[in-house]
Amino acid sequence: GSDGGGGGGGDDADSDEPIPVGLIADLTGATGDVGTPYNEGMLAYIKWRNANGGVEGREIDADSNDYAYEVPKAEQLYKQYVNEDVVAVQGWGTGDTEALSKAVANDELPFMSGSFAEPLTDPEEAPYNFVVAPTYSDQMRVALNWIAEDSGGGAEVAVFHHDSPFGEAPVADGEAWIEESGLDLGYQSYAMPAGSQNYVGLLSQAQSQGAKYVVIQNVASPAALVAKDIAAQNLDMTIVCLNWCGNELFIDTAGAEAAEGHILVQPFAPMSAEKEGHGVINEYLEEQGTDPETIGTSWVQGWYVMHVMAEGMAYTISEGNELTGPNLRESLETMGAIDTGGVIGEGNIEFSAESHRGSTSTGIYQAQDGEMVELEAGATP
Amino acid sequence: MSNFINQLAYGLADGSILALAALGFVLIYKATGVINFAQGEFLLVGAYMFFTAFVIFGLPLILAVLVGVVVATLIGVLVERLILRPMIGENPISIIMVTIGLSALLKALVQMFYGTRPQSQPAILPRGSVEVLGATVPLNRLVAILVAAVVLTAFTLFFRRSRHGIAMRAVADDQQAAMTMGISVRRIFAMAWALAAVSALIAGILLGDISAVDQNIASFGLLVFPVVILGGLDSVPGTIVGGLVIGLVQQFTAGYWDPGLATVVPYIVLVLILLVRPYGIFGETRIERV
Amino acid sequence: MTSVPDTASSGAAPAAAPEGTMLSLNNVEVIYDDVILVLRGLSLAVPEGKIVALLGSNGAGKSTTLKAVSGLLPSEHGEVTDGSVLFRGQDITTMDPAERVKQGMSLCMEGRHVFEHLTVAENLVAGAYTQPRGNGAEDLEVVYEFFPKLADMRSRVAGYLSGGEQQMLAIGRALMARPTLLMLDEPSLGLAPLLVQEIFGYIKRLNEERGLTVLVIEQNARRALEVAHHGYIMEQGRIVLEGPAAELRENPDVKEFYLGLGEEGGRKSYRDVKHYKRRKRWL
Amino acid sequence: MAATATGIHHRSYTSELRLRATKSEYFRLALMLVLLLVVPFVLDNYWLSVVNTICIAVIGAVGLNILVGYTGQISLGQGGFLAVGAYSSAILSDRIGLPTPLAILFAVVLTAVVGTFFGLPGLRLKGLYLAIATLASQMIIEFLIRRDYGGWLTEGAGYINVDRLEIGGFKIGGRDVFETQWYWILMVLAVLAVITGRNLFRTGLGRSFMAVRDQDIAAEAIGVNLTRAKLTAFAVSSAFVGLAGALTAHYSEVISWEKFTLDVSILYLAMIIVGGLGSIAGAVYGAIFMTLLPEFIQEAANSAESSLPFLANQLPAIQNALFGLIIICFLIFEPRGLDRIWHRMKDYIRFWPFRY
Amino acid sequence: MLTRAYQHSLRGSHLPAGQPLLEVDAISLRFGGVKALRDISFTVTEGHIHAVIGPNGAGKSSLLNCISGLYHPQEGQIRLHSAALGADGTPGETRTHTLTSLPPYKIARLGVARSFQNIELFHGLTVLENLMLGRHIHMKHSVLKSMLWLGPARRQEIAHRHLVEEVIDLLQLQAFRGKPVGSLAYGIQKRVELGRALCLQPALLLLDEPMAGMNAEEKEDMARYILDVHELASVSVVLIEHDMNVVMDISDRVSVLDFGALIADGTPDEVKADPGVIEAYLGAEEEDAEVREAVVKMEDQIEEEHAADRAAAEGTEGGNG
Numbered sequence A: 001g002s003d004g005g006g007g008g009g010g011d012d013a014d015s016d017e018p019i020p021v022g023l024i025a026d027l028t029g030a031t032g033d034v035g036t037p038y039n040e041g042m043l044a045y046i047k048w049r050n051a052n053g054g055v056e057g058r059e060i061d062a063d064s065n066d067y068a069y070e071v072p073k074a075e076q077l078y079k080q081y082v083n084e085d086v087v088a089v090q091g092w093g094t095g096d097t098e099a100l101s102k103a104v105a106n107d108e109l110p111f112m113s114g115s116f117a118e119p120l121t122d123p124e125e126a127p128y129n130f131v132v133a134p135t136y137s138d139q140m141r142v143a144l145n146w147i148a149e150d151s152g153g154g155a156e157v158a159v160f161h162h163d164s165p166f167g168e169a170p171v172a173d174g175e176a177w178i179e180e181s182g183l184d185l186g187y188q189s190y191a192m193p194a195g196s197q198n199y200v201g202l203l204s205q206a207q208s209q210g211a212k213y214v215v216i217q218n219v220a221s222p223a224a225l226v227a228k229d230i231a232a233q234n235l236d237m238t239i240v241c242l243n244w245c246g247n248e249l250f251i252d253t254a255g256a257e258a259a260e261g262h263i264l265v266q267p268f269a270p271m272s273a274e275k276e277g278h279g280v281i282n283e284y285l286e287e288q289g290t291d292p293e294t295i296g297t298s299w300v301q302g303w304y305v306m307h308v309m310a311e312g313m314a315y316t317i318s319e320g321n322e323l324t325g326p327n328l329r330e331s332l333e334t335m336g337a338i339d340t341g342g343v344i345g346e347g348n349i350e351f352s353a354e355s356h357r358g359s360t361s362t363g364i365y366q367a368q369d370g371e372m373v374e375l376e377a378g379a380t381p
Numbered sequence B: 001m002s003n004f005i006n007q008l009a010y011g012l013a014d015g016s017i018l019a020l021a022a023l024g025f026v027l028i029y030k031a032t033g034v035i036n037f038a039q040g041e042f043l044l045v046g047a048y049m050f051f052t053a054f055v056i057f058g059l060p061l062i063l064a065v066l067v068g069v070v071v072a073t074l075i076g077v078l079v080e081r082l083i084l085r086p087m088i089g090e091n092p093i094s095i096i097m098v099t100i101g102l103s104a105l106l107k108a109l110v111q112m113f114y115g116t117r118p119q120s121q122p123a124i125l126p127r128g129s130v131e132v133l134g135a136t137v138p139l140n141r142l143v144a145i146l147v148a149a150v151v152l153t154a155f156t157l158f159f160r161r162s163r164h165g166i167a168m169r170a171v172a173d174d175q176q177a178a179m180t181m182g183i184s185v186r187r188i189f190a191m192a193w194a195l196a197a198v199s200a201l202i203a204g205i206l207l208g209d210i211s212a213v214d215q216n217i218a219s220f221g222l223l224v225f226p227v228v229i230l231g232g233l234d235s236v237p238g239t240i241v242g243g244l245v246i247g248l249v250q251q252f253t254a255g256y257w258d259p260g261l262a263t264v265v266p267y268i269v270l271v272l273i274l275l276v277r278p279y280g281i282f283g284e285t286r287i288e289r290v
Numbered sequence C: 001m002t003s004v005p006d007t008a009s010s011g012a013a014p015a016a017a018p019e020g021t022m023l024s025l026n027n028v029e030v031i032y033d034d035v036i037l038v039l040r041g042l043s044l045a046v047p048e049g050k051i052v053a054l055l056g057s058n059g060a061g062k063s064t065t066l067k068a069v070s071g072l073l074p075s076e077h078g079e080v081t082d083g084s085v086l087f088r089g090q091d092i093t094t095m096d097p098a099e100r101v102k103q104g105m106s107l108c109m110e111g112r113h114v115f116e117h118l119t120v121a122e123n124l125v126a127g128a129y130t131q132p133r134g135n136g137a138e139d140l141e142v143v144y145e146f147f148p149k150l151a152d153m154r155s156r157v158a159g160y161l162s163g164g165e166q167q168m169l170a171i172g173r174a175l176m177a178r179p180t181l182l183m184l185d186e187p188s189l190g191l192a193p194l195l196v197q198e199i200f201g202y203i204k205r206l207n208e209e210r211g212l213t214v215l216v217i218e219q220n221a222r223r224a225l226e227v228a229h230h231g232y233i234m235e236q237g238r239i240v241l242e243g244p245a246a247e248l249r250e251n252p253d254v255k256e257f258y259l260g261l262g263e264e265g266g267r268k269s270y271r272d273v274k275h276y277k278r279r280k281r282w283l
Numbered sequence D: 001m002a003a004t005a006t007g008i009h010h011r012s013y014t015s016e017l018r019l020r021a022t023k024s025e026y027f028r029l030a031l032m033l034v035l036l037l038v039v040p041f042v043l044d045n046y047w048l049s050v051v052n053t054i055c056i057a058v059i060g061a062v063g064l065n066i067l068v069g070y071t072g073q074i075s076l077g078q079g080g081f082l083a084v085g086a087y088s089s090a091i092l093s094d095r096i097g098l099p100t101p102l103a104i105l106f107a108v109v110l111t112a113v114v115g116t117f118f119g120l121p122g123l124r125l126k127g128l129y130l131a132i133a134t135l136a137s138q139m140i141i142e143f144l145i146r147r148d149y150g151g152w153l154t155e156g157a158g159y160i161n162v163d164r165l166e167i168g169g170f171k172i173g174g175r176d177v178f179e180t181q182w183y184w185i186l187m188v189l190a191v192l193a194v195i196t197g198r199n200l201f202r203t204g205l206g207r208s209f210m211a212v213r214d215q216d217i218a219a220e221a222i223g224v225n226l227t228r229a230k231l232t233a234f235a236v237s238s239a240f241v242g243l244a245g246a247l248t249a250h251y252s253e254v255i256s257w258e259k260f261t262l263d264v265s266i267l268y269l270a271m272i273i274v275g276g277l278g279s280i281a282g283a284v285y286g287a288i289f290m291t292l293l294p295e296f297i298q299e300a301a302n303s304a305e306s307s308l309p310f311l312a313n314q315l316p317a318i319q320n321a322l323f324g325l326i327i328i329c330f331l332i333f334e335p336r337g338l339d340r341i342w343h344r345m346k347d348y349i350r351f352w353p354f355r356y
Numbered sequence E: 001m002l003t004r005a006y007q008h009s010l011r012g013s014h015l016p017a018g019q020p021l022l023e024v025d026a027i028s029l030r031f032g033g034v035k036a037l038r039d040i041s042f043t044v045t046e047g048h049i050h051a052v053i054g055p056n057g058a059g060k061s062s063l064l065n066c067i068s069g070l071y072h073p074q075e076g077q078i079r080l081h082s083a084a085l086g087a088d089g090t091p092g093e094t095r096t097h098t099l100t101s102l103p104p105y106k107i108a109r110l111g112v113a114r115s116f117q118n119i120e121l122f123h124g125l126t127v128l129e130n131l132m133l134g135r136h137i138h139m140k141h142s143v144l145k146s147m148l149w150l151g152p153a154r155r156q157e158i159a160h161r162h163l164v165e166e167v168i169d170l171l172q173l174q175a176f177r178g179k180p181v182g183s184l185a186y187g188i189q190k191r192v193e194l195g196r197a198l199c200l201q202p203a204l205l206l207l208d209e210p211m212a213g214m215n216a217e218e219k220e221d222m223a224r225y226i227l228d229v230h231e232l233a234s235v236s237v238v239l240i241e242h243d244m245n246v247v248m249d250i251s252d253r254v255s256v257l258d259f260g261a262l263i264a265d266g267t268p269d270e271v272k273a274d275p276g277v278i279e280a281y282l283g284a285e286e287e288d289a290e291v292r293e294a295v296v297k298m299e300d301q302i303e304e305e306h307a308a309d310r311a312a313a314e315g316t317e318g319g320n321g
């Protein structure tokens, strides 16, 4: 956890106590490659915010612990945080988010995470979950729109997805979307076996389907392997990576050559996209003496997800309300747009009592010479 | 047809690497009766050792491999000396647990030094591909098959020809009796662990090159179980057959059926084979006579 | 005859072994599992070129003594906590067991302990582990000559042999190491009478022809004392009686308890033993 | 005499067959009881939740130890069997609408049946071959619940929300009393599991399991039907595990495949090995140890963080390393587990000041 | 003769003495190319101690394994006769079971109990537990009742304890009751193994080298135990043993195997004189001339000693049952 150092001058009437927040992070588990920078981004944001006046003068006191992507451990940590009277929790993966969604509703603790599954946006289903970025389904819709446009219609799409509810989350919605918006696309999905050393089997099935586009809903390493296999087989296929593989890790792991030309759907603008909202990050990094080049997309994600939560807290306090879970939830639902300086999609995140979908717009990038080059800033379905 | 050849080549390549990974496992089992749950982490450590020598220290390829071999040997011997030796003669289940602890430890050590981010490593196997009967077979897979074949043959010969083979089996059968024959149980154990570490290193280098140098390499270790059970826990030729069978079964499942099933099909095959042959294809039957 | 009183044996340690002693144990104390005291200050000496028999009832600690000599105790949670074991004047109390074999001692363990999954031939080859390759083939023939049955079975898997066949194999295997000191733990266990006779004949021959020193534990005390030069009798972890074999044979207690003979030296029928005997103890 | 070591003379078989005989044993029992009764009054909610987790783990570990420790059939399928218990109880109670206790009972029976089915290879397979075959059952069950073909388990959600436990009109309350109320339920069940487990192994049935473990040929030769004994062991063990699974579902109120991975199987195996194979008390010690160890490591790490800030980034990895290291060192120190340490301590005290 | 009155009979057969109990009918057993048994036939009579002798590897243990169902001979049959106990306590209807078609545990249930050449005890369990396991076939095993303990399960344990305690008494195992068998001396383990078989209340007791590895004194004890079992409980015994003195002294009938074939079958004296047996097995070993002479003297002496010991033993041993 980060310990609250000196106290900032509190101008809040109620309290100048630090605000306890619980962070459930994957640092050493299966998704540690992205979980670690995500967590670092959050902690960096908190540090920066605390150093710059805090949340209405109050510091954020984050207790951050690794759960190694093991759900029982996440539940244990959550109970620990509840016991520490946190006002909100930042989670991470699909597993822990699902496992805790009911508990956070019972305990009335707003919960954000790196899991952008569609059902979480429905306050009826998950009243305390907030999805900061466009959902996987929205990303899938954007991807399909882009493919339809890029191909001029009539293309076949193969969806390669992690073999789990996380991977399958956008699959059915994608199919429905093609129907709904009358896109002229063929569509077939394939589960990616975990721990595979090649995806030639899937590619050959995609090939027989006639697919020119492969949408991947998985993390970076397996996606990179698909890119390598496409290159080795000289296949004419374009990968469209969603969120968790739509990042520089994908490019680095595949190698610039194999990654060249593939498309990355990424709601959070990487540092290289130089959005207005990157300004504070650059300031902070300069202070810390860190090279912005080393900062990945997941780090930025962490920063801005924490930012959204902090803004909600600030609003609650500024409205003169006690900072509790229900009040924070109400603030997030009613405060209007939260500006992210163009980092998340087109920039604004807004929740309502009817929907906890923060945004539907996402950036689209292409791997060019080992870099993420922005094709479109705020694509929406 | 070309597609089939393609799948075959990939399946064989994965299978050969599996066989290499399983070889170390079988050596340890054969000599010490220990089921090594840390085999996957041995691959991981192997891949990172080589990465360190090759990329971080920038050594030439051959030298980097040699350094890797030395370090792997050292690690194998250390593991044996510090962790397994005190456990000699204990209940096999307790020893299994120790190797589970070891796997947690090794993985954590890699994380401490290298983090969880995948490391980029320049290609070491040739990148191009050759056309075989209309199929595009990448060279790196062919080389992987070749390397695995050479290493496996070398090991098989070593055990056939040298009396260490018999000594190893003797130790596995009855440690006390082996001691009374002047066979140094410690030395045999150390040798088994060192050789296992070396074969894991080679498998780890190959894996790192064809996929990526990252934590996922460790999960490859789990597949070793169906491989060795299929071939027979204590059979070196069995690892080769088991590795190839599992590699191909996975490949064809992914290529012609439901790719997601590729993760469970090996286990289903394993159960089926065990029902017919309770000691795997080449495994030694446990002798029970009264 | 020298009868060693119980306390004296654990008292003063014989400082240096006399000339020509191949093996000597001085006041050895062995504890299993940190709590089970099995040898309580045991001292014995095996002169070079002699056959020494170690007798004693079940659980007296005979096998433990041999394990202490050959260094097998650590693998059984046992430990020599006191005293020393000298082999050719060299202290080997803590030496690695494999090293001891190289020094020339060889143990044929109680309960056969053949390598079950190895064939008969491979078992014998494993026995010659410490020997240069050349010796192996030669010795193999010697063993086969002595146990023709083994030659017939050379490619059979040892684990499936009958009890007695395994015993032959175990003895043969011990010989393959070309020991100067051969230790046999109940070699006649489970062997047919004819073979027992032959084995003891063979031991004697090895001793006479090659000067092999032998330390043998044997329940068949009559046979053992026939071939041995010297005998020790153990009770509860101590030597309670020792002396030249011929003298021991005449000792009335030995006669009764180990040879199954009455005072007069006659054997009685098992059918006529009407009552369980309460074992007479020297302690 | 069974108890000569403690110098007790029994006057009847009934008294000898009792689990406790000496004053100090009764004293310990009383102490335990008092401890169990005061726990909810001294611990805060978080630590109470840890204790509740331990209670569930105790039930599961007792079950696993029956199979592995007592019958000698190594199983890596624990996670899968927990899942069977959890999913079936959740579905039976929430979707089918059975009263929860009945749903749990059915889940227990169902898990026993499934466990017996996956125990069938055990009739032919020995030792480590069986262990790996049970690994296959783990992988297959895990795959089925992860894949969730056609949403037959989770209706497409990928996870199941389980309603708050209600037994005959009594419903577990909110945050303040949730852990306490669960404690009473779980503690009683855990104690019952321990007692029934102990009982099993002082009767002929339990002894026949141990006979199969120690020497299966001799067991057959005295009339033990190996097939029946092994399958019964699988069934009984799985029943305990199914109970633990069902309780997991109702206690944590949500289940998904990620809770029943191979890691869970291994964790349970660790519990019984570290606790002591073939000992019910060992299963309890192991469940406690393996649940508390990460807690303590984390506490230690948190306090180290402030004093050694430069380690902050490495702490999670160090925690994992420490976890592995402690298990290794522990087993090197005492391969036969905590139960054995406890016995040695008792012996030491009994014989003190004599060494032997 | 022991005079102690036993509550339970250890004998599980109700056949009248002198009737054929076990018929081995032309069995042959092969392991690959190894012919372990070739066309063996003989009959064990109720009430006899029937010794099987022969050189190492002759097939003695294999024969025993065939009887107890662990090996399945390729040819031939083994039949066991049993008699139901009539209402008046006299033997009733007899039945014949073909052992060669039954699994081992069913054979055990017919009352065929055995010991093994290399002690096969349940090494993790105590002596008492090992012996109680001998009662396995006579007990009911309900999962629920076992787990609940109260009532039936406990009563059953206690009921069977009585017989087990008698066996403990008979074999003088009192001091070892609670010890794990793994830590016991070899001779005691052998005795426990005998005890475990006895607890079965066997119709036929198969003993594979029960005296191997014992010294003369212990052999005498063991022989006495076997004779006691035989004399007190009239249990029929098949005995494999290499010590000819024991075999000749205590057996009623001897079968001799060599290379898997039956080379002789008769009374001890007949067999001893058989030249084929002498050549294959016994060797020309002359009996100690002095042996028989000493017998009479020994007896008196032992009688005395025993009386004294008994007195002493009564003082120290507090049985519980």
Ligand SMILES: Nc1ncnc2c1ncn2[C@@H]1O[C@H](COP(=O)(O)OP(=O)(O)OP(=O)(O)O)[C@@H](O)[C@H]1O
Pocket: C032, C033, C036, C038, C056, C057, C058, C059, C060, C061, C062, C063, C064, C065, C076, C077, C078, C110, E183, E184, E185, E186, E187, E213
């Ligand atoms: N590994 C062990 N752990 C604990 N106790 C042991 C161990 N080995 C032997 N003992 C005990 O040590 C004592 C002596 O055993 P040992 O085997 O040396 O006797 P022995 O004289 O060879 O008897 P036997 O004639 O039966 O072979 C016995 O009481 C035995 O129970």
Ligand SMILES: Nc1ncnc2c1ncn2[C@@H]1O[C@H](COP(=O)(O)OP(=O)(O)OP(=O)(O)O)[C@@H](O)[C@H]1O
Pocket: B289, C160, C161, C162, C163, C164, C165, C190, E031, E034, E035, E036, E054, E055, E056, E057, E058, E059, E060, E061, E062, E063, E117
């Ligand atoms: N399971 C088996 N597989 C292969 N061969 C076997 C098996 N069991 C026994 N044999 C062989 O059958 C023959 C007879 O063995 P058995 O054990 O019956 O001999 P035995 O008469 O008991 O000898 P001993 O007196 O040495 O114990 C031996 O040659 C043995 O190698």
Ligand SMILES: [Mg+2]
Pocket: C062, C063, C064, C110, C185
């Ligand atoms: Mg001995």
Ligand SMILES: [Mg+2]
Pocket: C162, C163, C164, E060, E061, E062, E117
């Ligand atoms: Mg035999």
